[in-house]
Amino acid sequence: MRINDRVFGMLMLILAVAYGWEATQFPIPFGGHESVGPETFPIMLSIILGISSIYMIVRPDPDEKWAPAAMLIELSVVVLAMLAFAWAIEPIGFMPAAAIVVSFLSWRMGASITKSIITGVTSSVFIFFLFNTVLELALPLGLLEF
Amino acid sequence: MDTMSLLMQGFAVALTPESIMFAIIGAILGTLIGALPGLGPANGVAILIPLAFSLGLSATSSLILLTSVYAGAMYGGRISSILLNIPGDEPAMMTCLDGYPMAVKGKAAEALAISAIASFIGSFIATIGLVILAPILAKFALRFGPSEYFALFALAFATLGGITGKNQFKTLMAAAIGLMIATVGIDISTGVQRFTFGTLELFEGVDFIIAIVGLFAISELLFFLERHAGDGLKQVAVNKLKLTAKDIIQVLPASFRGAVLGFVAGVLPGAGASLGSFMSYTLEKRFSDKGEFGKGDPRGVAAPEAGNNGAASGALVPMLTLGVPGSGTTAVLLAMLISLNISPGPMLFQQNPDLVWGVIAAMFVGNFVLLLLNIPMVGIFVKLLSIPPKYLMPIVTLIASVGIYSVSHSALDLYFMVGFGVLGYILRKVDIPLVPIILGMLLGPEMESSLRHALVLSDGDWTILFNSGLSIGLWTVALLGLILPIIVGPLVRAKMARAKASEKDD
Numbered sequence: 024m025r026i027n028d029r030v031f032g033m034l035m036l037i038l039a040v041a042y043g044w045e046a047t048q049f050p051i052p053f054g055g056h057e058s059v060g061p062e063t064f065p066i067m068l069s070i071i072l073g074i075s076s077i078y079m080i081v082r083p084d085p086d087e088k089w090a091p092a093a094m095l096i097e098l099s100v101v102v103l104a105m106l107a108f109a110w111a112i113e114p115i116g117f118m119p120a121a122a123i124v125v126s127f128l129s130w131r132m133g134a135s136i137t138k139s140i141i142t143g144v145t146s147s148v149f150i151f152f153l154f155n156t157v158l159e160l161a162l163p164l165g166l167l168e169f
Numbered sequence: 170m171d172t173m174s175l176l177m178q179g180f181a182v183a184l185t186p187e188s189i190m191f192a193i194i195g196a197i198l199g200t201l202i203g204a205l206p207g208l209g210p211a212n213g214v215a216i217l218i219p220l221a222f223s224l225g226l227s228a229t230s231s232l233i234l235l236t237s238v239y240a241g242a243m244y245g246g247r248i249s250s251i252l253l254n255i256p257g258d259e260p261a262m263m264t265c266l267d268g269y270p271m272a273v274k275g276k277a278a279e280a281l282a283i284s285a286i287a288s289f290i291g292s293f294i295a296t297i298g299l300v301i302l303a304p305i306l307a308k309f310a311l312r313f314g315p316s317e318y319f320a321l322f323a324l325a326f327a328t329l330g331g332i333t334g335k336n337q338f339k340t341l342m343a344a345a346i347g348l349m350i351a352t353v354g355i356d357i358s359t360g361v362q363r364f365t366f367g368t369l370e371l372f373e374g375v376d377f378i379i380a381i382v383g384l385f386a387i388s389e390l391l392f393f394l395e396r397h398a399g400d401g402l403k404q405v406a407v408n409k410l411k412l413t414a415k416d417i418i419q420v421l422p423a424s425f426r427g428a429v430l431g432f433v434a435g436v437l438p439g440a441g442a443s444l445g446s447f448m449s450y451t452l453e454k455r456f457s458d459k460g461e462f463g464k465g466d467p468r469g470v471a472a473p474e475a476g477n478n479g480a481a482s483g484a485l486v487p488m489l490t491l492g493v494p495g496s497g498t499t500a501v502l503l504a505m506l507i508s509l510n511i512s513p514g515p516m517l518f519q520q521n522p523d524l525v526w527g528v529i530a531a532m533f534v535g536n537f538v539l540l541l542l543n544i545p546m547v548g549i550f551v552k553l554l555s556i557p558p559k560y561l562m563p564i565v566t567l568i569a570s571v572g573i574y575s576v577s578h579s580a581l582d583l584y585f586m587v588g589f590g591v592l593g594y595i596l597r598k599v600d601i602p603l604v605p606i607i608l609g610m611l612l613g614p615e616m617e618s619s620l621r622h623a624l625v626l627s628d629g630d631w632t633i634l635f636n637s638g639l640s641i642g643l644w645t646v647a648l649l650g651l652i653l654p655i656i657v658g659p660l661v662r663a664k665m666a667r668a669k670a671s672e673k674d675d
Contacts, residue, residue, distance in 0.1 A: 031599045035342060042349060042364070049361050059624040061356040061363055064617040068345050068352070075342035084336060087598055090395045098391055102591055105387070105566075109583030112574060121567055128563035132394060138560075146564045150571060160223055160575045 028083030035076035043069030101131060116165020121147035172304055179526025182229060183534050188527070191226075191234040192535040196542055199241020204249055204554050205561065210242030211497040211604075212389060215381040216565070218505045219572035222378075228509045232528050235505055236485075237535040239498055240292060243481045244539050247284045247474055248550055252277060252407070260443045260477040263450040267462060267469030274465050278410040278547075285543040286417060287424040287471035291478030292536045294428035295435065298479075299486055300529060302436065303518070307490040310515035315622035316634045320643035322616040325493040328650035329605050336600070337651055343601050347609020348616070350375050357614070358621065370581060377504055377610040379573055379582050380589045384603050386569045387590025392597070393562050407551055420471035423453050427475030434476070435483020435495070445483075447665060449476030482532065489513055489525065492615070497604040503611055512615075 046065035090098070108124040126143030130136060154160045182188060202213030214235055221231040246261035251268035264284060271280035313321065326344040353364045354374030365371040427449035434445030453472035454462045462469045484499045492514040494500040506513050511521065518525055543550075573586050593603060620634075627633035635641055 027599050031595075031601075035346075039345075045364060049363065059621045059629065061359050061361045063624075064620060065349070065352050065363065068349050071341060072345040072349070075338040075345065078338040079342065084600060087600060089598065094395055098394060098594075101391070101394060102587060105570075105587045105590075106584060108570070109574075109580045109587065112580060112583070117571075121571075125563040125567050128390070128566065129559050132559035132562060133397065134557075134559045142560045142563065146567060150564075150567060154571060154575070158220075158224055162571070162575070 025083035025085060027086045027089075028079050032076040032079030032083070035072060036080070039069045039072040039076060042072070097131065101128065104128070112165075113163050114165060117162040118147050118151050118164075119166060121150065172300060175522055175526045176300060176530060178523065179528075179530035180533075182523055182527030183233070183530035187230065188233050188531060189534060191230050192237045192531055193538050195234040195237025196241045196535050196538045199238035199243075200245040200248075200539070200542060200550055201241075201553060202238065203242035203245020203247075204550050205245075205558075209385075209389075210239060210246070211501050212385040213242055214238055214498060214501045214505075215378070215385050216569045216572060218378055218501070218508070219382070219576045220568075221505070222508060223572070223575040228511055229524050229527050231505065231509065232524065233531040233535075235502060236528055236532055237538070239481065239502060240478075240532060240535050241539055242498070243292070243478045244285065244288050244543055245550065246477070247288065248281065248547070248554060251280045251284065251470075252551065252554065260446045260473075260480065262443070263446040263473035264470060264477070266450065266473075267464070267466050270463070270465035271467070271470060275408050276465065277407045279412055279416065279467070280465075280470050281407070281547050282410055282412050282544055283416065283420055283467050284470050284474040285540060285547070287420060287427065287474040288478045288543075289536060289540040290421075290424040291428040291431055291475035292482050292532070292539075294425065294475075295432040295479040295482035296529065296532045296536065298429075298432045298436075299482055299532075303486050303490050303525075303529075306486060307515040307518040310491055312639070313515070314637070315619040315626065317637065317640045317643060318619040319616060319623055319634060320640045320647065321491060321493055322612050322619070324643050324647035324650065325495070325608065325612065326605060327647040329495070329602075329608060337655060339601050340605050341651075343596075343603070343605035344609045346601075347606035347611075348613045349609075350380070350606070351377075351610045351613025352617070358618070375585070375610070376576075376582070377607065378508060378576070379585050380610060381501060381504060381607055382569050382573055383586040383589025384593035384596075384606065386566065387587060388593030388597060388603075390562050390566050391590065391594045393558055407548065416467065420467050423457070423468040423472045424475040426453065426456070427472040428479040431476030431479025431481075432483040435480030436486045437495075444661075445480030446473035446477040449473050451664075489517065490515060492517075493612070494608065497607070500604060500608050500611060504607070507611060 043066055046062040046069065049060070049062045051060075089095070104124055104127050108120050111120040111123075122140075122143040124143075125146055126139045129142050130139040134142065151162055154162050183192070198217070199210075199213070203210055217235060217238060221234055226234065243260075246256065247264050247268065250256045250261045250264040251272050254265050254269040256262040256265055268280045268284065271277065326340070329340055329344070351374070353371055355361070355365070355372050356363055362372070427446075430449045430452065431445035434448060450469065450473040453468055457468055481498075484495050485502075488494040488499040488503055490513075492503070492512065494503045503513060511517065511524070570583055570586065573582050574580075576582065596603060596606070623633050624631070635644065
């Protein structure tokens with residue numbers, strides 16, 4: 024199967040066209056037209072990207088296998104967990120957020136529940152104190168703030 | 170000797186207690202990073218940049234720290250090659266060929282010690298080479314005008330895939346994507362907004378450090394999850410070290426040859442550390458009359474290790490003197506220089522001699538530290554290597570996110586990091602190399618401004634790009650770098666595969 028490269032090549036071709044078109048729409052800079060404007064370099068890039076994506080569509084490489092659907096769902100859950108961590112770091116604080124996300128990740132990577140909780144809690148507490156006291160980079164305390 | 174006195178001044182910088190401390194910390198961290206499979210030097214240095222940045226270290230200190238990490242990672246890569254038969258990064262592959270059989274035969278400690286000595290020789294000779302070659306190249310590069318620089322950047326991209334590159338169009342595509350990301354933001358010379366879609370956060374462009382950490386570290390985590398590699402691999406036990414002077418003397422010639430070859434491969438565009446260690450190994454095999462190559466010959470451990478480390482230091486030559494890195498890790502080091510507001514290139518040697526020579530001297534110091542660390546203390550690294558990734562990778566991810574977060578204290582940066590992680594995962598699935606993307610993001614602004622300078626000088630005449638002998642030469646090399654791998658690449662790859670396969674059959 025050589026689907027991956029074809030699909031990706033097409034996406035990149037669309038990007039190249041959109042990017043190049045967008046570049047031609049730049050407003051003319053103050054001081055009038057010069058021989059090279061802000062659009063020159065981007066237009067060159069869109070041509071290079073266009074050529075290489077056409078090559079990819081015409082002469083695709085064999086596919087690398089995608090993970091089965093269950094794994095892809097799991098990976099998306101992990102990505103969501105990391106985004107949730109990014110969101111939670113300020114409102115609920117670094118330590119709880121990090122403890123939860125590290126425990127979750129190491130559990131998903133195959134550690135037992137108790138061991139992953141131990142890893143999560145110790146690493147987040149350790150890193151928090153390392154950063155706040157030793158390296159003096161303030162991480163938010165969040166809920167633990169009094 | 171002008172160079173000598175500058176180097177002595179460099180030692181004055183490198184031998185202050187503060188610098189020595191950073192060199193030691195860097196060496197330890199680097200060895201760890203190199204030893205852990207799946208982390209790799211580029212990855213490790215990338216994670217540490219935001220930390221060095223937000224700690225407010227001085228330019229010299231952070232550069233000493235990170236070059237020691239870089240050198241340490243090259244040392245560390247051999248540990249997993251020898252004990253697990255898994256190269257920590259690509260150049261360490263050749264060390265597996267004889268290192269692992271040695272370990273299986275119960276000579277793991279000897280293999281580790283010999284490779285440490287060979288690594289030392291490799292780095293040491295290559296650093297001397299750097300001292301000699303860098304000022305010459307820097308002086309030469311002063312003659313470069315904007316059109317030569319534009320050609321040089323093109324050359325960097327064209328040769329990045331290396332002689333062993335698989336699909337040149339994918340390298341080209343990756344470079345274009347990286348350069349395109351670099352164009353996002355307000356255009357410096359005209360003030361026109363490009364591809365910002367009116368979003369305030371995009372006015373300053375996309376931060377390449379966030380992109381690097383996302384593309385490398387986060388996508389690696391996703392790959393670990395997918396492969397269920399959380400439990401780690403079985404490693405060979407380490408015996409007690411019995412190393413005689415005779416053993417060391419036996420591998421010295423191999424190490425010297427490997428070091429010189431590696432250095433040359435490191436300096437040349439498009440060759441890189443992988444080819445350095447490969448050439449050192451095959452040459453050594455042919456050169457030595459008899460021997461048990463592939464079955465645990467100590468010279469087969471020493472040659473590629475010296476080559477690998479020699480190439481790593483050699484790769485710093487084009488990075489420091491021209492501002493054009495030749496490998497992923499040097500690209501990441503360049504990222505750090507740029508974020509410290511230091512532009513590498515020929516002017517660096519004139520404007521910041523303290524910094525350059527301090528770093529070069531620190532490489533000598535770091536190399537001694539690494540040798541000392543790696544022979545008596547190798548046991549500690551081996552222990553750490555046995556921590557399964559299922560505990561380690563989440564913690565590494567956490568440290569990476571803390572680093573990114575502490576640069577500007579914004580959750581948005583972390584969203585971007587995760588986004589780049591997903592992008593990196595997809596790109597690796599379709600086999601698009603990540604390094605040209607990074608390099609494109611780094612070199613994009615410089616490349617564009619040199620093009621514009623050249624064209625403004627010539628009043629829009631594009632032939633200025635090809636009107637000096639130097640720039641024509643650079644374009645020729647760039648074209649060769651793009652076309653040669655299509656012809657030679659399959660042959661070299663087949664050879665490397667055969668070397669690996671024949672070792673497995675025995």
